[in-house]
Amino acid sequence: MTLADAFPEITKRREPLAPYTHLKIGGPAEFLVQPRTADELRGVMRFCKTNNVPLRMLGGGFNLLVRDDPVPGAVVRLGVPGFGTVEVAGKTVKAAGGANLFDLIARAVQAGLGGLETLVGIRGSVGGSVRCNVGDRSGEIGSAVRRVAVLHEDATEHVRTRDELTFGDHKSDLDEPVILWVEFELTPENPATLMKRMRRAWVTRKGAEPLTFQSGVRMFRDPPGQTAAKLIDRAGLSGYRAGGAEVSPRNGNYVVAHPGTTAKDILKLMDVVRANVKDACGVTLDRELNVW
Numbered sequence: 001m002t003l004a005d006a007f008p009e010i011t012k013r014r015e016p017l018a019p020y021t022h023l024k025i026g027g028p029a030e031f032l033v034q035p036r037t038a039d040e041l042r043g044v045m046r047f048c049k050t051n052n053v054p055l056r057m058l059g060g061g062f063n064l065l066v067r068d069d070p071v072p073g074a075v076v077r078l079g080v081p082g083f084g085t086v087e088v089a090g091k092t093v094k095a096a097g098g099a100n101l102f103d104l105i106a107r108a109v110q111a112g113l114g115g116l117e118t119l120v121g122i123r124g125s126v127g128g129s130v131r132c133n134v135g136d137r138s139g140e141i142g143s144a145v146r147r148v149a150v151l152h153e154d155a156t157e158h159v160r161t162r163d164e165l166t167f168g169d170h171k172s173d174l175d176e177p178v179i180l181w182v183e184f185e186l187t188p189e190n191p192a193t194l195m196k197r198m199r200r201a202w203v204t205r206k207g208a209e210p211l212t213f214q215s216g217v218r219m220f221r222d223p224p225g226q227t228a229a230k231l232i233d234r235a236g237l238s239g240y241r242a243g244g245a246e247v248s249p250r251n252g253n254y255v256v257a258h259p260g261t262t263a264k265d266i267l268k269l270m271d272v273v274r275a276n277v278k279d280a281c282g283v284t285l286d287r288e289l290n291v292w
């Protein structure tokens with residue numbers, strides 16, 4: 001029995017993943033599963049564990065490159081509204097793993113709660129964003145996290161508290177298969193002040209990204225005390241192309257996928273960038289982009 005037989009209403013076989021990712025490239029998932037409830041999600045996880053089916057979580061696909069070949073096993077997406085809730089209670093905001101990061105930030109600012117507003121403009125789901133500890137010099141999401149509910153491979157739930165969590169530069173130790181919900185502890189502030197800060201952050205962030213009509217993703221983490229973008233520029237790689245993939249002239253740490261780009265082009269470009277930065281600057285860049 002396959003996943004498609006066990007969960008026919010929520011499973012698509014050989015579903016192309018490109019439309020579900022920001023880069024819009026890559027091969028199909030053997031099974032794309034979109035559970036409607038947490039119980040259904042647990043059932044899918046138990047099926048995968050019992051039958052040795054690999055399981056991957058797909059968020060908004062903003063930090064993801066899907067290779068050109070089919071992705072074996074289950075790709076699970078928390079796409080229904082039940083996995084997108086955001087609730088405010090006092091100084092805490094609880095967001096489901098599939099919630100949109102923008103909705104979380106907007107609800108917090110509306111409620112006069114500060115701590116997330118400078119992340120405005122970063123796109124993704126709450127689960128993917130906390131796992132990747134999104135942010136920049138203005139702050140990172142991990143510093144506002146109070147508790148995270150995760151599901152282990154066997155679908156058992158565990159709530160990890162602040163002292164059990166480690167956040168690093170664009171990474172965390174949240175390596176359980178599923179982030180079910182995240183609770184944030186924020187600071188009461190005047191909503192008008194938060195709005196002002198949010199607008200400033202939006203303008204700064206958009207000015208340092210590829211143009212809005214382009215599909216571009218970040219490639220590498222910033223090494224301590226340096227930025228990957230500056231190192232890539234210093235290595236003379238701004239505008240460098242491999243097939244349809246190009247190092248963004250607006251920010252060297254973004255690869256832009258022009259029409260017709262393949263995952264292979266992007267991987268080749270990243271290899272060249274890493275090798276040239278090592279030669280020119282003596283720094284080995286660490287990949288931030290998740291590759292399936």
Ligand SMILES: Cc1cc2nc3c(=O)[nH]c(=O)nc-3n(C[C@H](O)[C@H](O)[C@H](O)COP(=O)(O)OP(=O)(O)OC[C@H]3O[C@@H](n4cnc5c(N)ncnc54)[C@H](O)[C@@H]3O)c2cc1C
Nearest residue numbers: 057059060061062063097124125127128129134135178179
């Ligand atoms: C134009 C652009 C600008 C960006 N700017 C920034 C920036 O300024 N700062 C920054 O930090 N990042 C930035 N990013 C990166 C990106 O926005 C974040 O990493 C994003 O929040 C990832 O969330 P996602 O839902 O898209 O995750 P995905 O890309 O779908 O997945 C990323 C990882 O998270 C895992 N995952 C997703 N959902 C879950 C879940 N519910 N449970 C467990 N694991 C899960 C996936 O399996 C994968 O390993 C930018 C990206 C783009 C395209």
